[in-house]
Amino acid sequence: MNIKAICTDIDGTLLNKNREISERTIKAIKQLPDDFPVILASSRMPSAMRHLQATMDRLKNPMICYNGGYVIHFNGTKDDFELLDTVKIPLDICHHIADLSAGTDIHVSVYHEDEWYAPQEDFWTDREITSTKVKPLIRPWQEVHDDWNSRKAGAHKVMCMGPAEQIDHIFRVLELEKNEDLHLYRSKDTYIEIAPKAISKASALALLLNQKYSIKMSEVMAFGDNYNDIEMLDAVGHGVAVANAREEVKSVANEITAKNTEDGVALMIEKYLL
Structure with a gap:
């Protein structure tokens, strides 16, 4: 060999x-x-x-x-x-994912180059810090959206974390609506890691x-x-x-x-x- x-x-x-x-x-x-x-x-x-x-x-x-x-x-x-x-996920798709999570217990983190943006410090944030030894920048999605929109940026990764039944639902919706655009990885039943399909x-x-x-x-x-x-x-x-x-x-x-x-x-x- x-x-x-x-x-x-x-x-x-x-x-x-x-x-x-x-x-x-x-x-x-x-x-x-x-x-x-x-x-x-x-x-x-x-x-x-x-x-x-x-x-x-x-x-x-x-x-x-x-x-x-x-x-x-x-x-x-x-x-x-x-x-x-x-290769990045377009901003409009990132925004759609954020909209889908609104009103749920799902935590949506977004990543661009070597930056991780989390909406708040919570159980999911702490879990990822422990796993990766990296700390996020705490910013609400709308602030990140406006910044990225001005720079014409997008996300290298979107990660949804939350209760399994809510993650199941958002997974099914994205699979149905964005199957041609996104890879959806279920690393755990409480996680979806989202990347460009290309x-x-x-x-x-x-x-x-x-x-x-x-x-x-x-x-x-x-x-x-x-x-x-x-x-x-x-x-x-x-x-x-x-x-x-x-x-x-x-x-x-x-x-x-x-x-x-x-x-x-x-x-x-x-x-x-x-």
Whole structure:
């Protein structure tokens, strides 16, 4: 097997039960050559991924953010990066999602580049801060809308969090009304992560490899656990699902490794690359 790069999902795949990269995984990654790309691909924002790159000593590697909507390659420092691709949800669709959530208990967070805007500090805000180690800017949606409208901006991601029955309802409405425009990911029954339909982790990885490396998709080993990883695992040379992955993910994988809590990524690096 000729593997020249790895690309891995983060939550539920790379991180352990403490939402950290285990010592075994860090050790395995650090044994790879310095010029061997270790690419993070996630629905997270850049700041929620950058500290993980630092942990792995991979500060000059690329990252695929927002499920492929924002692809950047760092030259070293946080502010010294190359923007490879950016695809956003149009402002009118963001506003429609906000309108759908009005009068419900659903928390709607919106993301643009490396900015996270939350409507208030609440249970959902605190939960995401704990998970990602990033704090939001607290601003009501109308203020964000007016600012983005003046800049002709949109959202790289919209995240709806709330009671499962209310999330079910807004999911069904958006699936019916905006299926041609949006990817709707149910990472939990209380979450919907929303991205533009035009992108995926697979399309972003292909673009990244084409622009920055002489590496084919067939020369990549990729790891994942959830619905938004299916296309990526199916497109690469060796797709690996962790044991805790959804059955749909396992069905397209070339191999199934141990759970994320049992160093599944490290096991595959040790098996094929060390």
